[in-house]
Amino acid sequence: MPERARTSSAHISPSAHYTGYVWYRHRLADPAFVTGFGRFVHKLLWPVTWGARAGFGLDIEALLLQRHLQIDAQLRAAIEQGGVRQVVEIACGLSPRGRRFCTRYPHLQYLEADLPAMAARKRLLLHGEGWLDGRHQVCAVDILAERGNQRLAALFAELDHSQPVVVITEGLVNYFPLALIEGFWSRLAAELRGFSQGIYLTELYPDLHEHPRYRQLRWGVELIGRLTRGSYPLHYRDHAEIVAGFQRCGFDQVQVLDPSADAVSLGLPATRLPGLVRVIQAQV
Ligand SMILES: C[S@@+](CC[C@H](N)C(=O)[O-])C[C@H]1O[C@@H](n2cnc3c(N)ncnc32)[C@H](O)[C@@H]1O
Numbered sequence: 124m125p126e127r128a129r130t131s132s133a134h135i136s137p138s139a140h141y142t143g144y145v146w147y148r149h150r151l152a153d154p155a156f157v158t159g160f161g162r163f164v165h166k167l168l169w170p171v172t173w174g175a176r177a178g179f180g181l182d183i184e185a186l187l188l189q190r191h192l193q194i195d196a197q198l199r200a201a202i203e204q205g206g207v208r209q210v211v212e213i214a215c216g217l218s219p220r221g222r223r224f225c226t227r228y229p230h231l232q233y234l235e236a237d238l239p240a241m242a243a244r245k246r247l248l249l250h251g252e253g254w255l256d257g258r259h260q261v262c263a264v265d266i267l268a269e270r271g272n273q274r275l276a277a278l279f280a281e282l283d284h285s286q287p288v289v290v291i292t293e294g295l296v297n298y299f300p301l302a303l304i305e306g307f308w309s310r311l312a313a314e315l316r317g318f319s320q321g322i323y324l325t326e327l328y329p330d331l332h333e334h335p336r337y338r339q340l341r342w343g344v345e346l347i348g349r350l351t352r353g354s355y356p357l358h359y360r361d362h363a364e365i366v367a368g369f370q371r372c373g374f375d376q377v378q379v380l381d382p383s384a385d386a387v388s389l390g391l392p393a394t395r396l397p398g399l400v401r402v403i404q405a406q407v
Contacts, residue, residue, distance in 0.1 A: 132267065134352045135298045136241045139216025141165060142294055145187050152219035155252050161217070171346070179339045180396055189382035190326035192389040193402040194293055195220065197324050197380075202228055207287045207322070211236065211278065213264060214295035215245060222249070225259045236264040236278055266295070266307045275307075279314050287320035297328045297344075298351065301358050305372055312373030315407045323374065323405045329365065330357035334397060365403065374405035 137160065144161035146152040175181040198220075201207040208230055212221055215235035225233050235245060246261040255261070265273040282288060290311065296304045308323075315321025328344070331337060344355040359365045362379050369377040382389060383398030 132265075132298065132353075133238055133240065135295075136216070136238060137164075138294065138347075138351050139214075139218075139237075139241060141168070142187060143217025143219075145184055146191065146217075146219055149184070149188055151191065151223070152217075153222070153252070155248060156217050156219050158217065175339065175343070179336055181336055181339055181343070181399075182394075183343075185391060185394070186400055188391055189386065189389065189398070190293065190400050190402060191218075191220075192391065193380055193382035193385065194291060194324050194326065195223075196385075196389060197402065197404050198224065198289060198291065201287075201289050201322055202231065205287065205320075205322075207289050208232060209282055209286060210234070210289045210291065211282070212291045212293075213237070213266060213278075214292050215261070216241060216294065217245065217248070218293065220291070220293075221259060222254055225254070232258045232282075233260075234278070234282070235259075235261045237261075238265055239263040239273070266292075267303065269310070275310050275314050279317070282318075284318050286318070287322070288315070288318045289322045289324060290315065291323075292325045294326070296325055297355050297358065298353060300354075300356055301368075304358070305368065308369065308372035308374075312405075312407050316373075321407045323403075325403050325405075327359070327365065327401050327403055328355075328357050328399060329359045329361065329401060331397075331399065332360065334399065336396060336399075340399060365401065369403065369405045374407055376406040378404040380404065 140158045140161035141164045143156050144165045147157045172183045209232040211234045213236045215237050221233045221235045225231055242261050242263040249255045263273050264278045268274040348354040359368055365379050366377045380402040381398040382402055383394045386393050
């Protein structure tokens with residue numbers, strides 16, 4: 124796609140304030156990660172989230188926690204069992220994961236990245252708290268860029284390609300049509316091939332037609348689309364389509380995890396409904 128015609132996705136950035144506030148509410152983040160806007164949107168949406176829980180048994184914050192904690196668990200395993208020492212978190216928003224993991228693993232190199240305005244905000248936040256240093260940095264990236272200094276290749280240029288790397292995206296991929304996000308995944312898989320080992324972790328909301336709350340899920344994604352002035356397409360219908368999709372993009376091994384099945388081991392209450400979110404661990 125020519126650079127000039129590139130789609131802008133800056134309209135998505137405000138959603139990071141909401142999730143940032145959710146991580147704080149559940150004691151995953153320091154107060155420094157809270158913004159007035161995040162607190163305001165959380166309050167504004169409270170009747171909706173309360174209604175979804177009381178009326179349909181859909182707990183939106185539990186759903187967010189499932190994906191966040193499952194990604195944490197996969198990352199911990201990659202560090203502790205796989206010897207990973209460098210992590211790149213794309214679309215980091217106001218997520219506290221970089222801070223939490225740098226505190227827990229003093230040898231870790233952690234590069235957070237987001238669109239320029241959000242990256243600047245995150246850099247200021249971390250710098251203001253004295254949390255940025257040589258091993259914890261923030262960069263600008265645009266996953267849609269195929270040229271220029273915000274493209275993926277520029278983000279990875281400074282990393283040690285002789286060592287394994289984990290790349291994370293959270294709360295990003297369902298904001299884009301499948302063809303666009305598969306383009307990003309293909310570019311990412313190609314970049315990861317340049318490392319001794321490359322692991323990609325992301326969450327994904329599939330189009331689960333058979334789910335007992337499918338109708339409410341469609342309302343929910345419609346609402347997210349309206350609030351972020353875009354759309355929120357669901358990708359792939361089942362496990363087999365997810366695996367095939369990631370393989371088409373160049374990933375050799377694809378693991379599809381349902382965090383609701385692991386809820387108790389993630390420290391979350393067991394759920395009665397089948398899971399709505401999947402965490403994908405894809406490797407080249
Ligand atoms: C819902 S927030 C998720 C933030 C964080 N990962 C979390 O889970 O709390 C979506 C994030 O994607 C970022 N984003 C949107 N378009 C992007 C793009 N083209 N390239 C990189 N990041 C992007 C936004 O700026 C925002 O921080």
